[in-house]
Each structure stands twice: as structure tokens, then as C-alpha cells.
Amino acid sequence: MDTITSRTNPKIKQARALRQRKEREASGLFLVEGITHVAAAIEAGATVEYICYAPALLASAFANDLIAQAAARNIACYPTSPEVFEALSEKENPAGLIAVVRKPISNLKSLISNLQSWYVALVSPQDPGNIGAILRTIDAVGASGLLLLDGGADPFHPNAVRASMGALFRAPVVSATFGEFVAWAKEGGYTVIGSSAHASLDYRAADYKRPLALLLGSEQKGLSPEQRGVCSQMIRLPMQGKVSSLNLAVAAGVLLYAMRPYE
Numbered sequence: 001m002d003t004i005t006s007r008t009n010p011k012i013k014q015a016r017a018l019r020q021r022k023e024r025e026a027s028g029l030f031l032v033e034g035i036t037h038v039a040a041a042i043e044a045g046a047t048v049e050y051i052c053y054a055p056a057l058l059a060s061a062f063a064n065d066l067i068a069q070a071a072a073r074n075i076a077c078y079p080t081s082p083e084v085f086e087a088l089s090e091k092e093n094p095a096g097l098i099a100v101v102r103k104p105i106s107n108l109k110s111l112i113s114n115l116q117s118w119y120v121a122l123v124s125p126q127d128p129g130n131i132g133a134i135l136r137t138i139d140a141v142g143a144s145g146l147l148l149l150d151g152g153a154d155p156f157h158p159n160a161v162r163a164s165m166g167a168l169f170r171a172p173v174v175s176a177t178f179g180e181f182v183a184w185a186k187e188g189g190y191t192v193i194g195s196s197a198h199a200s201l202d203y204r205a206a207d208y209k210r211p212l213a214l215l216l217g218s219e220q221k222g223l224s225p226e227q228r229g230v231c232s233q234m235i236r237l238p239m240q241g242k243v244s245s246l247n248l249a250v251a252a253g254v255l256l257y258a259m260r261p262y263e
Contacts, residue, residue, distance in 0.1 A: 004052070004080040007087050011078055015052060015088055015100055021154050024103075030156035032099045033089060035063045040166025042070060047102040050076040054085035057096025066097070090158060103156060106174050108147075108184045117144045117188075118212040118259060120252060121181055123227060124152040126219050131155050132163025133249035139167035141260045148175045152218065182230050185213055194223050194231035195255060197245055203235040208259045219248050 004012060017023040018031045029049060032041050039062075041048060051070055058064055071077050080088070085096060111119070120138060125131055131153055135146055148155060155173050176184070185192050193206060194215045215231060217223035228234055237251055246254070 001077070001079060003055075004078055004084055007084055009084070011050065011052065012080070012084060012088055015098060018100065019090070019158070021157070024154065024156055028103050029100050030103060030161065031158055032101050032161055033091065033094070033097070033158065034162065035060065035066065035095050035097050037161060037166060038097050038099045039066055041099055041101055041169050042066070042073070042075075044166070044169035046104070046169050048075045049100045049102055050078060051097065051099045052078050052080055052085065052088060053098070054080050054082050054094075054096040056082045057085060057094060059096075063095070063097060104172075106172050108174055108176055108180060111145060111172060111174060113188045113211065116210055117190075118208075118210055119144050119147055119190075119214070120256070121147040121149055121192075121213050121215045122152065122218075122248075123149045123178065123216070123223065124218045124221075125248065126153055127248070128153040128155070128157035128160035129163045130219065130247070130249040131157075132160035132165075132168065134252045135160075135164040135167040135171055135173070137249070137253045137256050138171050139164075141256045143171070143256060143259075145172035145174065147181060147213070148173065149178045149181050151175075178227065181213075185230070191233075192231050193233045193235060194228055195236065195251065196223060196228065196234050197236055197239070199234035199236040201233060201235045203237055203255055203258055206233050206235045206258075212259065214252070214255060214259065216248065216252060 018029055024030050032038050053067055067077050161168055188211055190211045190213045191209045192213045192215055
């Protein structure tokens, strides 16, 4: 296959356009950059539409083997010049590998729901990096997946993809309205537990009965009175210093490990 040397090549133009949310939403595609992240997508069986790579930038045998594996799976792999790849990448020192991946189709009805299920539900999160970091923790503790309620940041933003460290391809991510979440939780018999700095119950004293949904508000606003009203318990993280709250991803990590059953 000939090396792509023009930034106006249709594949390069399409991939560059996927930096914008409106293009990701219109096409159903998103970018995955980096050797580790592309490997995770392929290993998880994600639908990889095509790969762009710069042979001159691929320094590891693993990366070159990954290209060969992708080609063996009939994934189109397009070599580019370093200059074209650097224009495509958002990194200062790119590793030389980007995949265009199709978003999975998922909704609340597609989620696995049983007596052991436990999900994290975020209301309008604003930072895609937080979404990715929470997905990474969901994967680490063996939780069931992530629900994104009432909009917010895009879970397929490049920052979210990077921060998830491949967890985006292993844990389901579903977008829904808060009303749809409430109906789903009620139908499935979920215990909904919310977190607030003003709650009286220490998170270590809560009853994490499954099936369970941990409901967290946005970074700026937290949970509204209506959202707190659907929770059977409201818990807090004790603050002994002068800070009044933790980063959303950090708080979710602490709570998820507290909820994780001992084995």
C-alpha cells in the first residue's frame, strides 16, 4: 500500500475531523491514539474501521506486530509519512499509531442486570478525563459499567479514551436521561446511593446492598434535591483538611473500592 503523504487524503481528513464532537456524533466513529490503546481496542473486539500509522515513528516490535495482527483481521492499515501523521496526532511526540473505531451501540435495556450488578451513574459530568479515569477504576474493581445521565462531556473524547487506559472497550457506557435511569433502577430493584459533602452518613458505614447504583453529581453542582430524593442512602467522604471536596474521579475511586466485596 502506498504511503499517504498528503494531509488532504480522505482518510486523513476524516480522522482529523473526529477531533470534533459533532463529527463523532454524526459518524458514530471516534479516534484511538497510542499503541497501548489501539491494542486494547483490538483485543476487546472493538469495530476498528481502519488504522493510520507512520512506519518511521513506530519504534517497537510490539507496534509493528500489532499492525500485522490488524491486517490479518482484515482491518485496513494505511501507512503515512511522519509529517502527515504529526498533523493527525494531538501529541507532541506521537507514537505513530491511530485507529478509527466505531462506537458500540448500547442502552439501558442492553445492560447486564442481576443480583450482583453494580454501576456508576454520573449526572452531567463536565471533564472527559474524569469519565475516562472513572472507567479505569470501574474496570479495576470489577464493576458492571458506567451510566452518563443528562448529557455532559463526551465519553469518546480523546482525553476520555486515553484516561480510560483501554477500559472504555471493556465496560459498557450508556447515555440516558435521569428519568430513564430512575425507571430502570426501580424496575431492576437497584439500591441507589448518592454522595454529597453535606450528607451525614460516613461512606464506611453505608450498606452497599446489590444490585447497586452509585449516583454522583457533576463536578460543579453535585446532586440536585430531586436527584438526592431517589437515593436510599446519602453518603459523604470525611474532609479533615481545608478542602471541601475531592476531584470527581478520585471520589468515585474511593467509593468504588469501599463498595467492592472482599474475596
